[in-house]
Amino acid sequence: MLFGETSLFADPDWDLSGIDNLEDLEEKVKQCTRCNLRAGCRGVVFGEGNPQARLVLCGEGPGADEDLLGRPFVGRAGQLLDKILEACGFERFTHVYILNVVKCRPPGNRTPTEMEVAACRPNLNAQLRILQPKILVLLGSAALQAVLNPRGKITRDRGKWVRKEGVFILPTYHPAALLRNPSLKRESWEDFKQVVAKYRELIDPGHYSIHC
Numbered sequence: 565m566l567f568g569e570t571s572l573f574a575d576p577d578w579d580l581s582g583i584d585n586l587e588d589l590e591e592k593v594k595q596c597t598r599c600n601l602r603a604g605c606r607g608v609v610f611g612e613g614n615p616q617a618r619l620v621l622c623g624e625g626p627g628a629d630e631d632l633l634g635r636p637f638v639g640r641a642g643q644l645l646d647k648i649l650e651a652c653g654f655e656r657f658t659h660v661y662i663l664n665v666v667k668c669r670p671p672g673n674r675t676p677t678e679m680e681v682a683a684c685r686p687n688l689n690a691q692l693r694i695l696q697p698k699i700l701v702l703l704g705s706a707a708l709q710a711v712l713n714p715r716g717k718i719t720r721d722r723g724k725w726v727r728k729e730g731v732f733i734l735p736t737y738h739p740a741a742l743l744r745n746p747s748l749k750r751e752s753w754e755d756f757k758q759v760v761a762k763y764r765e766l767i768d769p770g771h772y773s774i775h776c
């Protein structure tokens with residue numbers, strides 16, 4: 565189940581099912597200590613954007629800059645993400661909501677463990693239940709594996725839509741991967757052009773972008 569909180573990890577002490585708006589959910593998630601990450605970071609990075617947006621982007625987890633500022637994707641990868649969004653005619657507080665698989669920074673920016681992802685899963689599920697995205701873009705393999713397929717491979721699965729519970733889901737490269745390997749930018753741009761086309765099809769037929 566993509567958005568339900570009734571899962572293998574259902575926890576009577578962490579029942580978010582009665583929360584129906586992002587503000588209340590953020591208050592609750594800020595109190596989360598379901599895994600050890602919270603003890604090693606400054607604070608919870610809940611997510612940001614337009615709560616009414618039906619296009620949601622999901623990254624892996626906060627890095628150092630995000631932990632410092634309490635906002636997702638504000639470091640180098642975030643600046644690149646903003647440029648990609650701009651090329652698509654999207655603006656982060658208008659057209660999208662941005663969140664992460666885990667809300668607390670893993671030490672040294674390591675990939676979150678399966679246990680940490682599982683612990684944070686109710687938080688992510690509740691965000692998605694409230695946001696009700698029509699389009700969900702998974703940035704990188706941690707998001708792909710957490711949301712779609714634990715054995716997913718980003719190089720194989722990127723650019724291919726999966727429809728799950730009525731949501732169109734597209735895995736693509738994480739912007740940090742584009743910074744490490746700029747030759748991936750061409751494929752990434754192909755993926756984002758697909759996102760714009762789907763946005764016009766499902767959300768706003770009149771959506772304007774200079775580049776696509």
Ligand code: URA
Nearest residue numbers: 623624625626636637
């Ligand atoms: N990388 C992510 O996956 N998320 C962020 O918020 C920042 C960098």
